Amino acid sequence: MSSTLEADVLVVGGGGAGLRAAIEAGDHGSRVILISKGEAAKCGASPMAGADLTLDGKSLNELGFKGVVTDNKEKFFNDIITQSYFLGNQKLVKRYVEDAPKVVEELIDWGMRVDYDEERAIDTEGFNITHTLLKKAEELNVKLINDVMFLELLTSRGTVSGGIGLRVLTGEFIIFKAKAVVIATGGWHKAYIYNAGSRELAGDGLAIAYRAGASLGNMEFVTFCCNVTHWPPIWNGSIFTYILHSMVGGELVNTKNERFLDAYDPEVVKIGTSTEWNKSFVSIATYQEILNGNGTTHSSILYTLKGVSKEKAFANVEKIYPKWRYKGTDFSNLKDKLVHGSGVEVGPSAEYFEGGIVIDEKFSSTLNGLFAAGEATMSIFGANRVVAATTEMLVEGAIAGGSAATYANGKEFKELDQNQIQEFEKKIDGILSRRGGNKPSSLLKRIQTETYSNLGPIRTEKGLEEYLEFIENAKEEYRHTCLQDVSSLKYNKELIEILELENILTILELSANAALIRTESRGVHYRSDIPITDNDNWLKEIIFKRDKNSFKTETRSVDFDSIRPPEGKLPYFDMMKMMMKSHSDTPGAH
Amino acid sequence: MEKKLVTIKIARNENSHGSKTNYQSYQIPLQEGMSVLDALDYIYENLDSTISYYSHTACKIGICSNCTVSVNGKVSLACQTKVDTDLVVEPVKNLKVVKDLVYLRKGESE
Structure with a gap:
């Protein structure tokens, strides 16, 4: 172990x-270190976001944007809860709705550019959000350390005392002494x-929080974004x-050139393709086509512009994305493909993870x-998130950072437990002494494929049981997975992957179990x-806690403080339609 | 039909203390719409898992710029540069190399 760093509050994660x-x-006066696995503000899901920031239309209007004046916080709250299929955390969604205008206004004050506005959102780029935040963090003397992968939490007598990280460029380990730690590491897309x-x-x-004793919940819920490019590789994702x-x-057509959405209730299709409902509805419908054998070899269906007045459509696209450039990618070939070719291969891609660390109101x-x-928390949005995760990260980051600072204030550093460091x-x-096993990349590839097939947009008992068997075997294989080059830990990609695989396997086992339990x-x-x-x-919510080498499962009832769900059992798509129709009169995507 | 093969020549520098750069060449099957990052991934996964290139984080959509390398002498984003012919991939000039294609960012020290 080469160095030890001290902070009142250690923040893990360089995203929003x-x-x-x-x-x-x-701002609370804490000495803060923020470690980021990549370059802060340039990694994580935040810079990838489109990005909209959601808040109720009335508040939006009061901030000087278009907004919908007939909208209000109560309507916004009700819509979020119904679209969460009533698993949303009503106390915390209330807080989201309450704090959203404040955190958005703040960001604009700190210099964030706004590109355009909608009924319940303003639009900017993920990068503008993270860079505005980065500048502010630097003004407040937050110590930023890039390219540090967090590996383990340290505790003494059940209380956090710090953690261990790896400088991935140099291969050195760092020990952190910290009074409080904030985990903001996002999802498990990999x-x-x-x-x-x-x-x-x-x-x-x-996975690190879980190993240290924290509970995880809502692990069965994974949002897939529909219509994401799967092929060619340069556009994948x-x-x-x-x-x-x-x-x-x-x-959207299958490989038989059939409009497969026509098989669904037209009202569901209409709302399910024109609002944020598309993520769940179109992803499930698309994946069903793939299971029916009507997809391409890249788990895709085809997106074409048939029936669209191209001139008008292209003018609209080019106004926002000149020369068909989206973020840093040149999509000018896509235009040709859409006009002349048979379409582009698109499909559901894992985008947002409702599962995460169980948290309270602080x-x-x-x-x-x-x-x-x-995103690292057990989502306040229950079974389905339809409002922006960018607003979520701002609201929750502010609360968690404030709570951590208040907790750390006046506390002494805890003595580090040397046994834990020796264990590490x-x-x-x-890991470094293993020989003759498989390469981590080979195991990772198989895990990624199996996970998409069995823990993807459509699950079954049989598939999940077989998948859990696969995970058991993968855990065994993992114990023998080894590095080809142990002579240097300098940017040792295989070491990074082996360390990630342990986390991935831990999480997937819990996620698949939750998906099996939720009948x-x-x-x-x-x-x-x-x-x-x-x-x-x-x-109910499914919560896991580590129990030696296994886990304990409990279910927790949801509090219905403000609105109550309908009773009984309903076919899924009927329930979806009912939730769609209970939306307030506020128009727009959210 | 046999897939076309292309040769990717990569600068290997195991020793950061100014030793002369060695180059290693790898033949890979060319895939339609493949990026330099995809090619490096192919080599790492199938041919030589000891190569180092900045990829533990990567946005893959051309915004984070952390995959910047020199491709045939031109500073390029690995994730947005298409592979259609033989290539030489090197770290960006005048930056301190950590290993192979990984270097320290401007203003950063080991």
Whole structure:
């Protein structure tokens, strides 16, 4: 172990939630270190966001934007809760709705550019959000350390005392002494062969928190963004085709050139393709086509512009995306493909993870001294998130950062437990001394493929049981996975991957178990063997806690403080239609 | 039909203390719409897992710029540069190389 660093508050994660938490803690007078797996403000899911920031139309109007004056916080709240299939955390969604105008206004004051506005959102770019936050964090003397992968939390007598990280460029380990730690590491996109996330998102923070004793919940819920490009490889994972379909429409057809959405209720199709409902509805419908054998070899269907007045549509696209450039990608060839070719291969890609660290109203975890914010938390949006995760990361980052600073204030540093550090060293030595096993990349590829097939937009009991067997075997194989080059730990890609694989496997086992336990379909969790939403038995959350080498499962009832769900059991798509129709009169995508 | 093969020549520098750069060449099957980052991934996964290129984080949509390398002498984003012919991939000039294609950012020290 080469160096030890001290901070009142250690923030893990260089995306929006981590930066916002660091700002709040810094503003409270804490000495803050923020470690980022890549370059802060340039990694995580935040810079990938389109990005809209959601808030109620009336508040938006009061901030000087268009907004919808007939909208209000109550309507916004009701819509979020119904679209969460009533698993949303009503107390915390209230807080989201309450705090959204404040955190958005703040960001604009700090210099964020706004490109255009909608009924319930303003639009900018993910990068503008993170860079505005980065500048503010630097003003507050937050110490930023890039390219540090967080590996383990340290605790003494059940309370967080710090953690261990790896400088991935140099291969050195760092010990952190910290009074409080905020986890803001995002989701576990890397577990899916098709995902719309940045590469480093391997659920590190969740698995580390869980190993240290914190509870995780809502692990069965994974949002897939529909219509994400799957092929060619250079465009794989880009949401530009999703945006394009939302903007100008077009046709989604299977390999038999059939409009497969025609098989569904026209009202569901209408709302399910023109609003944020598309993520769950179109992803499930698309994946069903792929299961029916009507998809391409890249788990895709085809997106074409048939039936769209191209001149008008292209003018609209080019106004916002000149020369068909989306973010840093040149999509000018896509235009030709859409006009002359048979379409572009698109499909569902893992985009947002509702599962995460169980938190209370202060965004404190079940482990003393550990806080969490953003996508790494057990989502306040229950079974289905339809409002912006960018607003979520700001609201939650601010609360978690403030709570961590208040908690750390006046506390002494805890003595580090040397046994834990020795255990960690033993673990690393163990990894480095393995010989003759498989390469981590080979195991990762198989995990990604299996996960997309069995823990994707459509699940079944049989598929999940076989998948859990696969995970058991993968865990065994993992114990023998080894590095080809142990002569240097300098940017040792295989070491990074081996360390990530442990986290990925931990999380996938819990996620698959939760999907198996939840014997119904709700929100983004669709079981084709039980296509029923069961409000009699499943208005509950599934929570996991580590128990030696296994885990304990409990279910927790949801509080219905403000609005109550309908009773009984309903076919999934009927429930979806009912939730769609209960939306307030506020128009727009949210 | 046999896939066309292309040769990717990569600068290997195991020793950061100014030793002369070695180059290693890899033959890979060319895939339609493949980026330099995809090519490096192919080599890492199938031919030589000891190569280092900045990829533990990557946005893959051309905004984070962390995959910047020199491709045939031109500073390029690995994730947005198409592979259609033989290539030489090197770290960006005048920056301190950590290993192979990985270098320290401006103003950063080891």
